[in-house]
Amino acid sequence: xxxxxWNGVNDxxxxxxxxxxxxxxxxxxxxxxxxTTCGSDLHFIDGYIPTMREGDVIGHEFMGVVEEVGxxxxxxxxxxxxxxxxxxxxxxxxxxxxxxxxxxDNTNPNVEMQEPLLGGTTAGIYGYTHAxxxxxxxHADYVRVPFGDVDCFTVPDGVRDExxxxxxxxxxxxxxxADFCNIQPGQVVAVWGCGAVGxxxxxxxxxxxxxxxxxxxxxxxxxAMAREHVGSQTINYEEVDSVVELLKELTGGxxxxxxxxxxxxEAHGTGIGAAYDxxxxxxxxxxxxxxxxxxxxxxxxxGGVLSILGVYGLMDKFPVGVLMNKGITVxxxxxxxxxxxxxxxxxxxxxxxxxxxxxxxxxxxxxGVRGYDLFKHxxxxxLRSVFEPGRSTLAS
Amino acid sequence: MKTKPEDSPLTEVRRSIxxxxxxxxxxxxxxxxxxLATLLRGLVEVxxxxxxxxxxxxRGQLGTMTAWDxxxxxxxxxxxxxxxxxxxxxxxRELIIRFAPAPAxxxxxxxxxxxFDPPGGVIGEALSKLFSIAPDxxxxxxxxxxxxxxxxxxxxxxxxxxxxxAESEQPxxxx
Numbered sequence: 146x147x148x149x150x151w152n153g154v155n156d157x158x159x160x161x162x163x164x165x166x167x168x169x170x171x172x173x174x175x176x177x178x179x180x181t182t183c184g185s186d187l188h189f190i191d192g193y194i195p196t197m198r199e200g201d202v203i204g205h206e207f208m209g210v211v212e213e214v215g216x217x218x219x220x221x222x223x224x225x226x227x228x229x230x231x232x233x234x235x236x237x238x239x240x241x242x243x244x245x246x247x248x249x250d251n252t253n254p255n256v257e258m259q260e261p262l263l264g265g266t267t268a269g270i271y272g273y274t275h276a277x278x279x280x281x282x283x284h285a286d287y288v289r290v291p292f293g294d295v296d297c298f299t300v301p302d303g304v305r306d307e308x309x310x311x312x313x314x315x316x317x318x319x320x321x322x323a324d325f326c327n328i329q330p331g332q333v334v335a336v337w338g339c340g341a342v343g344x345x346x347x348x349x350x351x352x353x354x355x356x357x358x359x360x361x362x363x364x365x366x367x368x369a370m371a372r373e374h375v376g377s378q379t380i381n382y383e384e385v386d387s388v389v390e391l392l393k394e395l396t397g398g399x400x401x402x403x404x405x406x407x408x409x410x411e412a413h414g415t416g417i418g419a420a421y422d423x424x425x426x427x428x429x430x431x432x433x434x435x436x437x438x439x440x441x442x443x444x445x446x447x448g449g450v451l452s453i454l455g456v457y458g459l460m461d462k463f464p465v466g467v468l469m470n471k472g473i474t475v476x477x478x479x480x481x482x483x484x485x486x487x488x489x490x491x492x493x494x495x496x497x498x499x500x501x502x503x504x505x506x507x508x509x510x511x512x513g514v515r516g517y518d519l520f521k522h523x524x525x526x527x528l529r530s531v532f533e534p535g536r537s538t539l540a541s
Numbered sequence: 542m543k544t545k546p547e548d549s550p551l552t553e554v555r556r557s558i559x560x561x562x563x564x565x566x567x568x569x570x571x572x573x574x575x576x577l578a579t580l581l582r583g584l585v586e587v588x589x590x591x592x593x594x595x596x597x598x599x600r601g602q603l604g605t606m607t608a609w610d611x612x613x614x615x616x617x618x619x620x621x622x623x624x625x626x627x628x629x630x631x632x633x634r635e636l637i638i639r640f641a642p643a644p645a646x647x648x649x650x651x652x653x654x655x656x657f658d659p660p661g662g663v664i665g666e667a668l669s670k671l672f673s674i675a676p677d678x679x680x681x682x683x684x685x686x687x688x689x690x691x692x693x694x695x696x697x698x699x700x701x702x703x704x705x706x707a708e709s710e711q712p713x714x715x716x
Contacts, residue, residue, distance in 0.1 A: 150705045160705040169695040200705035217694070235693045239561055239647065251689035254697040257678035266685065269697060281703040290698065 148285035151515035154192035170217030173293030204284030205231035226257035230482025236295030291403035311500035317482035319345025325476035326403035335401035339367035343407035381494035400446035409455025453477035551656035561648035
C-alpha cells in the first residue's frame with residue numbers, strides 16, 4: 146500500500162509499504178477514506194520529541210470503512226463506515242472503565258520507552274512516536290485498528306465523511322477541553338488557539354452553555370473562522386498591548402471563568418518571555434514555548450478553571466504560584482475520545498455541529514508532503530490538510 | 542527499584558502493577574509454561590526441559606548471550622511462583638512473581654522480582670551485555686504484557702506493523 150512516512154526531521158515521503166494484517170483477535174483492518182494532519186505531528190516532524198524511527202507511517206486522525214475483522218470482534222462488520230479516536234483503548238482496564246480512555250493501560254507495546262519519560266504510561270496512538278506505541282498511522286491506504294469493537298464508531302448515514310473525520314481527534318479533544326470547564330450559565334470561556342482543536346473547543350463551549358467565548362490567535366483567517374463558524378469574539382494578540390488586560394476589560398474585571406489552552410509547545414508570542422523560550426528551544430534546552438499557557442494563567446478568574454489541551458514536554462518558568470494564589474483548578478488530558486464520539490456524532494446528525502469547515506485543503510495522499518507544507522507553514526489559509534488515500538481493495 | 546537483598550549476594554530489581562483480576566487467575570497464567578514463554582518473548586527465551594525444569598536464554602545488547610537452567614523453587618497457588626538457576630557454576634538468576642489483594646476491589650497487586658549476579662567491570666557497560674533493555678524496564682514491559690493478557694486476552698503488539706523499513710516485512714519487528 147501507499148503511506149506517508151517520516152524519514153527524519155522535516156523529511157516526509159510517500160512510500161510503498163507492506164499492508165497491515167490482522168494480528169490480535171480483536172483487530173480490525175480499515176480502508177482509510179480520509180485522514181488529516183494534526184498540530185501534534187509537527188512536534189516530531191520538527192524533531193522536538195524523541196523516539197521516532199525512520200520509515201514510520203504517520204497520521205492519527207481518520208475515518209474509513211471496515212475491510213476485515215478478527216475472530217474476537219463481535220459488533221463491527223465488514224463494510225461499516227466508522228470513525229476511530231486517535232488513542233487505542235482496550236475498553237476493559239480501570240481507566241477505560243472510568244472514562245479516562247487515553248490512560249488505557251493495555252495498548253502501548255513500548256511502555257519501557259515511555260515509563261521513564263512520564264513516570265507512567267498512556268494508551269498507544271496511531272502514527273506517533275515509539276514511546277507512544279509505535280503503531281503504524283492512518284496516512285495510508287489501510288490501518289490496523291486494535292480492539293475494533295471498542296474503538297470503531299459507526300457513522301450515521303446522514304453524516305458525511307468530512308464531518309465524521311474530525312470527530313476522531315479535534316472534535317472530542319475540543320469537547321473534552323470545554324467539558325473540563327464545568328461551564329455554568331452566564332460564564333465566559335477564553336480559548337487560546339484557533340487551530341482545529343481550539344475552534345472545536347470554542348464550539349463545544351457554546352454547546353455546553355457558555356454565555357460568551359473569546360478566541361485568541363494571530364492569524365486573521367483563523368480569527369475570521371472563529372467569528373463566522375463558531376460565533377466567538379476574537380482577539381489578535383499581535384494587535385493588542387496586553388491580552389490579559391483586554392480579557393479583564395471584556396469580563397468586567399473578573400477574567401474569563403475558564404481558560405482553555407489549545408496551543409501547546411510551539412506557541413508563538415510576543416515580548417521577553419517568548420524571546421526567552423524561543424532561544425532555549427532553539428538550542429534544545431527547553432522543549433516548549435509557553436506564552437499561551439502563561440497568559441491563560443494570568444487572565445483566568447480567581448477560582449476558575451484552566452483546561453490544558455496543548456501538547457507540552459518540559460517548560461521553564463511555569464507560574465505555579467499564580468495557580469495556587471488564585472485557586473485555579475487545572476484540568477488536562479490527552480483526549481478521552483471514546484467518551485465523547487457518540488455524542489458528537491449525534492450532534493452532527495442533528496445539525497448542531499458541523500466540523501467539516503476545518504478541512505480547508507483536500508488532496509490525494511500522494512500529495513501528503515505538500516499537505517504538511519501547507520499545514521505547517523499555514524500557507525494559503527491552511528487550517529487542516531485532508532488526505533484521500535486510494536480506494537483499492539486489500540491485497541491478500 | 543534496584544537493591545542488594547540482605548540475605549543474598551545477588552542484585553535485585555523489582556516492579557509492581559495492579560491488575561483487575563483475582564490472584565488465582567493470575568497465578569494460573571504464570572504457572573503455564575507456554576504463557577511464561579509468551580510473557581518473556583523477545584527478552585528471555587524460556588523452553589521446558591525434563592522434570593519440570595526450564596532452559597532460559599537471555600540476549601543482551603550487541604548479541605551477547607547468557608543461558609541457564611532453572612527449577613521451580615517456590616509454588617504457592619494464588620500467592621507466589623519462583624524460578625531459580627540450578628547450577629552453582631553458571632550465572633545465578635531468580636525470577637519471582639508474587640500476588641497480593643489490592644485495596645477496594647481494584648483486583649490484585651503483582652510484584653515481579655529479578656535477581657542476578659552482577660557481572661564485573663563498569664556496571665553500566667556490563668549490564669548492557671546481559672540485558673537488551675535496562676533490567677527494571679524489562680520488568681515494566683513484562684508486567685504490562687501480563688496485565689493486558691489477563692484483562693483483555695491479548696497483548697499489544699507491533700507484529701506486521703507497516704513501515705518503510707526492511708524489518709516490517711518480518712513478523713516481529715518488536716513485540
